[in-house]
Amino acid sequence: MNPEPPKDVVVDDRKINISNGDVNGTVVKLDDQLGAGFSDVEMKKIISEKKEDCSLNSVEVNKIGESNAKEVNHQIQSNGTNGYNSYMPAIKAQAHFPKPQPPPQPQPELERSQSVSLAESMPSIGKYIKDRSTTLSAAIIKRLSSLTEDGEDFVVKNDSLNLEVTEIKIPGVKVIVKLKSEDERFDLKGRITFFSRSNCRDCTAVRKFFREKGLPYVEINIDVFPKRAKELVERTGKSEVPQIFFNEKLLGGLVTLNSLRNSGELDKRMRELLSQKCPDGAPKVPVYGFDDDDEEEEEEKDELLGIVKLLRQSLPIQDRLIKMKIVKNCFAGDDMLEVIIHHLDCGRKKGIETGRQLVQKHFIKHVFGENDFEEGRHFYRFLEHEPFITACFNFRISINDSEPKSPSFLADKLARLMTAILEAYASDDRHHVDYYRIRKSEEFRRYLNLTRDLQRVDLRLLSPDERLAFFLNLYNAMAIHAVITIGHPEGVLGRRGFFGDFQYVIGGYPYSLSVIQNGILRNNRKSPYSLVRPFGNGDRRLKFAPAKVNPLIHFGLCNGTRSSPTVRFFTAQGVEGELRGAAREYFQNGAIEINLDKRTVSLTRIIKWFSVDFGQEKDVLRWVMNYLDTTRAGLLTHLLSDGGPIHFVYQDYDWAGNL
Structure with missing residues (x-):
């Protein structure tokens, strides 16, 4: 009997040849010229290619309605007449495998390499595998190349330049690229320099403009580098700041900068003047540690320094038992008086006056602070031998023996120097301070040198406002120094060391952060959770405390934490108004919250800690109203006027650093 002729079946708009076998939707019979093997992956569409000397039938695809293919575990002997090979199972493709797709338009015929001719002599199975792999690879490559057309993974503005990718979407990550405009894409080889002062509004505007534009600049603050003020006058003919230089060329001040920016000429001027490397004639960049000779005048020697050196060499300094206490490194006042009389060749009265x-x-102090200097059996010691001196962070190896500078001059210089540090290394709102950059800055090095001049300064010469501003500024500067040196306080013990153990020697006496806040500014009141006052009876530092406590001082002190007021430095002329501004800013930034429905007022914990300075709770609300906006002040007025109860809640204090 003759074999049944092959049947043509149409599947997916393609005609395939089926013969000698049960077709159940899972098995197809392959032409002999395709070889005996079949891929174990079900292919959706395969495009046949015609070869030069052989004619291939269309690749047969198993796509007959059944969703789940079943294996057929039997074989049928090949028919020699018709050239059929055995049946092979086709397994349904898994979802994660790539699915080749036909190209949307005819593809140009690929140039064949010489290896193709060798394939013609290969067995049928080898040619089939090679053809299938080539077709599959081409389909995968085409699919990958079409991703940018079909998907939205990239947002491209200018594909030809490939420069305008503004957003890249990755699963779980969103990357946004900030592009420079066409005018900003130029090579900045020169240097932008501008002269400034501390607390200058125009200088702040220039600094902010350069930061927002991302332009590197060099700032020469003539409060930090006073000798550069002469250079400013020589280059510009005036002492006003800011003055901006592009390389060695003077651009002008803030008015000129705004005019060029508004007219669109600024970028053009920058291209013209900054496209070349900065020449030697431009203002010099301040160098760390090498400007002392230009900045500082030669220090004046103290007129008593000769006598002090003689006393240090002549007096018998030793430990003594005095009033049942061991006093170290002291000497007798009578011994010192004899040395002075012999050296000056004077009488005892002149010797006592010199002492x-x-x-x-x-230079010297009574071991118990009982007197200045008197004749008799009293004991004294040099300042460098005081027990607290080695724990003071403005003491290095030896005491500064130079003539003490004016306290007003030092207080003003400290404020200007620390303001310059904040302007350069803190955020515009002062909520974040870059302590790492401050530690490495030339400004901070100069501040440390300045603190040595405070060792023997005479604070009695300061007026009340000068003294208030000085101690506020000293506290904030010491807090920055403490964070840089020992880090932010952690835990109760850490805070105790931060506020109590970090100290300076000022005017011959030790001052810690706690002593400044509670002993001086709060007129010797106990600190929170403390049982004793900072100063005992007869402590000579008490004379520097104000007669009346001003509660506003709490909003001018920054201890380097997130919940403390923002760091700032005050001027002696406007300290009262600046404190009111600090309090207003602090309360407007969340230090008070009012819930009218629940009749609840949430206050900063600072008010709870120092409640003795603010008074009763309702009195606090009346006082706080002076520093609130009209909306919150109106809410407080309503709560206080209707006579109902008011519930007070105190906010948690965030001890994390203001980094």
């Missing part, structure tokens, strides 16, 4: 001058200039 008192040594005490007033903080």
Whole structure:
């Protein structure tokens, strides 16, 4: 009997040849010229290619309605007449495998390499595998190349330049690229320099403009580098700041900068003047540690320094038992008086007066602080031998023996120097401070040098407002120094060391952060959770405390934490108004919250800690109203006027650093 002729079946709009076998939707019979093997992956569409000397039938695809293919575990002997090979199972493709797709338009015929001719002599199975792999690879490559057309993974503005990718979407990650405009894409080889002062509004505007534009600049603050003020006058003919230079060329001040920016000429001017490397004639960049000779005048020697050196060499300094206490490194006042009389060839009265001058200039001190200098069996010691001196962070190896500078001059210089540090290394709102950059800055190095001049300064010469501003500024500067040196306080013990153990020697006496806040500014009141006052009876530092406590001082002190007021430095002329501004800013930034429905007022914990300075809770609300906006002040007025109860809640204090 003759074999049944092959049947043509149409599947997916393609005609395939089926013969000698049960077709159940899972098995197809392959032409002999395709070889005996079949891929174990079900292919959706395969495009046949015609070869030069052989004619291939269309690749047979198993796509007959059944969703789940079943294996057929039997074989049928091949028919020699018709050239059929055995049946092979086709397994349904898994979802994660790539699915080749036909190209949308005819593809140009690929140039064949010489290896193709060798394939013609290969067995049928080898040619089939090679053809299938080639077709599959081409389909995968085409699919990958079409991703950018079909998907939205990239947002491209200018594909030809490939420069305008503004957003890249990755699963779980969103990357946004900030592009420079066409005018900004130029090579900045020169240097932008501008002269400034501390607390200058125009200088702040120039600094902010350069930061927002991302332009590197060099700032020369003439409060930090006072000798550069002469250079400013020589280059510009005036002392006003800011003055901006592009390389060695003077651009002008803030008015000129705004005019060029508004007219669109600024970028053009930058291209013209900054496209070349900065020449030697441009203002020099301040160098760390090498400007002392230009900045500082030669220090004046103290007139008593000769006597002090003689006393240090001549007096028998030793430990003594005095009033049942061991006092270290002290000497007898009578011994010092004899040395002075012999050296100056003077009488005892002149010798005693000289001894008192040594005490007033903080070269020596009575071991118990009982007197300035008197004749008799009293004991004294040099300032460098005081037990607290080695724990002071403005003491290095030896005491500064130079003539003490004016306290007003030092206070003003400290404020200007620290303001310059904030302007350069803190955010515009002062909520974030870059302590790492401050530690490495030339400004901070100069501040440390300045603190040595405070060792023997005479604070009695300061007016009340000058003294208030000085101690506020000293506290904030010491807090920055403490964070840089020992880090932010962690835990109760850490805070105790931060506020109590970090100290300076000022005018011959030690001052910690706690002593400044509670002993001086709060007029010797106990700190929170403390049982004793900072100063005992007869402590000579008490004379620097104000007669009346001003509660506003709490909003001018920054201890480097997130919940403290923002760091700032005050001027002696406007300290009262600046404190009111600090309080207003602090309360407007969340230090008070009012819930009218629940009749609840949430206050900063600072008010709870120092409640003795603010008064009763309702009195606090009346006082706080002076520093609130009209909306919150109206809410407080309503709560206080209707006579109902008011519930007070105190906010948690965030001790994390203001980094």
